[in-house]
Amino acid sequence: MNRRAFISLFGAAAWPLAARAQQSAMPVVGFLPSSLDFMTAFRQGLKEAGFVEGQHVAIGYRSAEDQSRVPLLVADLLRRQVALIVGNTPAALAAKAATTTVPIVFATGGDPVRDGLVANRNRPGGNVTGVSFISHELAAKQLGLLRELRPGAARIAVLVDPKFPTTERFVSEVRTAASAVGLQLIVLEVSSDREIETAFVTLVQRGAGALHVGGGMLSQRERIIALAARHRIPAIYVLRDFVEAGGLMSYASSIPDTYRQAGIYAARILKGEKPGDLPVLLPTKFELVINAQTARMLGLNVPDKLLVAADEVIE
Numbered sequence: 452m453n454r455r456a457f458i459s460l461f462g463a464a465a466w467p468l469a470a471r472a473q474q475s476a477m478p479v480v481g482f483l484p485s486s487l488d489f490m491t492a493f494r495q496g497l498k499e500a501g502f503v504e505g506q507h508v509a510i511g512y513r514s515a516e517d518q519s520r521v522p523l524l525v526a527d528l529l530r531r532q533v534a535l536i537v538g539n540t541p542a543a544l545a546a547k548a549a550t551t552t553v554p555i556v557f558a559t560g561g562d563p564v565r566d567g568l569v570a571n572r573n574r575p576g577g578n579v580t581g582v583s584f585i586s587h588e589l590a591a592k593q594l595g596l597l598r599e600l601r602p603g604a605a606r607i608a609v610l611v612d613p614k615f616p617t618t619e620r621f622v623s624e625v626r627t628a629a630s631a632v633g634l635q636l637i638v639l640e641v642s643s644d645r646e647i648e649t650a651f652v653t654l655v656q657r658g659a660g661a662l663h664v665g666g667g668m669l670s671q672r673e674r675i676i677a678l679a680a681r682h683r684i685p686a687i688y689v690l691r692d693f694v695e696a697g698g699l700m701s702y703a704s705s706i707p708d709t710y711r712q713a714g715i716y717a718a719r720i721l722k723g724e725k726p727g728d729l730p731v732l733l734p735t736k737f738e739l740v741i742n743a744q745t746a747r748m749l750g751l752n753v754p755d756k757l758l759v760a761a762d763e764v765i766e
Contacts (some may be wrong), residue, residue: 468584474493478508478721479530483515485669486709489558492707493537496714502721515542516670518614525549537717540616543568552724556716557581558709559690560666561617563731580726582712584704584734590663591623591628593687593702596739597661598632599754600685600700604660606624606635608674608684610650613640615667625663644674651678662686664693669726672696682694683749695766699749704734738762 469605484490494504502508511533513524518541530535535554536546543557547568554612555578557568563583597607609625611618622638629636638734639650639655654662664675664682671690676697679686688694689699712732720726739757742765746753758764 453558456739467604468651478534479511479531480508480721481507481511481513481525481531481533481536481538483513483521483524483528483536483542483758484558485515485539487514488692489707489710492710493714494655496711496716497718498714499711500715500718500722501752502718507579508718508721515539518667521545522549535717535720537713540566540568543579543581551578553578555579555581556713556726558706559583559617560585560622561675565620566614567618569731570609574727575729575731576727580716580727580729580731581732582709582716582732584709586704587695588624589689589704589737591631593663593689594625594628594632594634596700596702596757597663597685597687598634599757600751601661603749604634605660606657606659607663608643608650608654608657609637609663609665610639610647610668611665612642612667614642615665617666621665625665641668641671644671647671647674647678651682651684654684659684660764664688664698666690670692672698680745680748685746686751691709691738691740691763694742694745697745699745699751700739700741702739703737705736705738708736709734 480735504510509571511528517522517536521541522545526549529550537556540559540561543555546555548617563569564572569579611622626636637654637659639653641647641650662679666689668692669674672693685699689703691701694701716729737763738763741753741761744766
């Protein structure tokens with residue numbers, strides 16, 4: 452069974468429990484993560500705040516990995532009368548557009564004010580709050596790590612999904628960081644496997660020495676990792692999921708910890724607090740993850756100081 456089929460089946464299978472929960476007055480949380488890996492962290496946050504799944508709360512799972520389906524999934528959750536919706540940026544934006552009464556907790560890599568999720572970080576107001584892991588604001592650090600791996604690279608390619616809500620801000624941050632250190636950027640917008648193939652041909656032809664992969668690309672990670680390996684392009688990612696799947700390196704705030712905090716916020720709202728009174732939380736934990744096996748395959752000698760600084764080295 453492939454990953455997407457499993458996600459769909461898993462989400463559907465969660466609803467018998469949710470239906471029983473509604474009959475017994477147990478609240479149901481609609482949960483739309485971009486990866487199955489975040490579910491454990493979210494449940495941990497709920498538990499820390501006194502809510503155990505199946506005892507105090509039920510969770511209706513839906514995958515937000517395919518952004519085109521997110522509005523339909525949100526509509527389905529609302530029809531099922533969930534008590535709360537938790538999700539990534541596209542899911543939270545779709546939920547906000549669909550309801551002003553059901554509480555929403557987001558886990559976003561963008562600026563929640565700029566992206567239109569809340570009016571103010573300290574006093575969000577309305578029915579929305581959440582946690583931001585501000586992935587785009589780490590561009591300078593991420594480019595610096597690439598330069599340590601490929602000090603002679605004069606051009607860096609940036610691969611982004613133009614439809615992803617935080618892409619414009621991300622590209623702006625990367626341009627600023629690159630300009631500060633004299634790097635040339637090749638920005639490549641892709642939204643399909645065919646465009647990804649073409650993008651790699653382009654970046655090789657234009658002499659890119661390394662690759663920076665932005666948000667919104669999680670569903671294409673296997674293809675991107677395979678092409679980076681084929682063309683022997685070192686790449687850094689904004690999610691550790693890529694490195695766990697065979698990508699070279701990531702530097703970002705801990706997204707599992709973000710979803711853990713989202714679980715705590717969800718529990719506080721279920722206890723009666725208003726989302727508009729809960730300030731948007733910012734990350735406190737950042738991780739450098741390096742896949743040593745991929746580095747060897749690419750013929751890279753990872754500097755010792757990077758290996759020492761890494762929070763995790765995957766062998």
